[in-house]
Amino acid sequence: MNSPAIETFPDADAWAAAAAARLTETLAGAVAAEGRAVFAGAGGSTPSPVYARMARTDLDWSKVTATLVDERYVPETSPDSNAALMKRTLLTGSASAARFLPLYSPSVTVDRAAAEASKALTAEGGRLDAVLLGMGEDGHICSMFPESPTLKTLLTPDLKPAVYGVPAGRDGLAPPQERLSINLPYLVGARRVVLALTGAAKRAVFEREAAGDPRIHPIAALIAAKVPLEVLWTEAV
Numbered sequence: 001m002n003s004p005a006i007e008t009f010p011d012a013d014a015w016a017a018a019a020a021a022r023l024t025e026t027l028a029g030a031v032a033a034e035g036r037a038v039f040a041g042a043g044g045s046t047p048s049p050v051y052a053r054m055a056r057t058d059l060d061w062s063k064v065t066a067t068l069v070d071e072r073y074v075p076e077t078s079p080d081s082n083a084a085l086m087k088r089t090l091l092t093g094s095a096s097a098a099r100f101l102p103l104y105s106p107s108v109t110v111d112r113a114a115a116e117a118s119k120a121l122t123a124e125g126g127r128l129d130a131v132l133l134g135m136g137e138d139g140h141i142c143s144m145f146p147e148s149p150t151l152k153t154l155l156t157p158d159l160k161p162a163v164y165g166v167p168a169g170r171d172g173l174a175p176p177q178e179r180l181s182i183n184l185p186y187l188v189g190a191r192r193v194v195l196a197l198t199g200a201a202k203r204a205v206f207e208r209e210a211a212g213d214p215r216i217h218p219i220a221a222l223i224a225a226k227v228p229l230e231v232l233w234t235e236a237v
């Protein structure tokens, strides 16, 4: 399976500007064609500079629904909340006109919250226009953790696009806290998927993961499923 080329940028500014331009261009195209667009983004430490640039882009944000590719099962008051990060960095200024669709809800169980998020996303058309992914140094994207018990479900290509609960695990094969994650079919069906990477360590992890077994390595699974992946990297962390 052919791994996408890693596009290298000379510094963090050029890298963030390129990622933001591609994502907002795709959202603007969807708004022009269909009158609305859906954006899904990662949490963690990587996307903030991209979100900050997207927020400054001239786009009719009132026609955009913004959601997350994954979430820790915590309320927005938690420092671990990806929703709080997205609200702080992307949904500011004119981008605050976008509708935010959370994955977390204070349901009885994480699976129940996942079912509610799935229903809400289906009501938005069941398709993502532009997606910003990050990758952990263990090779996880969204909350698809290499070799974790939920991975098989999240990577099953012929399920409907949906959000799943991801249980906390032991032995380093699953996240330390419960999570929610979109599944592979959401990424396969997206118009554009940008994977934003920084630092030499993550570049090496990406190259290793891309060559791995697609049954247990999410990056390899995305490539095998022909997700329209664009990999943007800068050395600066």
Ligand SMILES: O=C1O[C@H](COP(=O)(O)O)[C@@H](O)[C@H](O)[C@H]1O
Pocket (backbone or CB within 6 Å): 041, 042, 043, 044, 045, 046, 047, 069, 070, 071, 072, 082, 133, 134, 135, 136, 137, 140, 141, 142
């Ligand atoms: O836990 C998460 O981690 C990944 C990677 O985060 P980073 O801090 O290394 O950029 C992120 O893509 C994911 O959305 C998040 O929930």
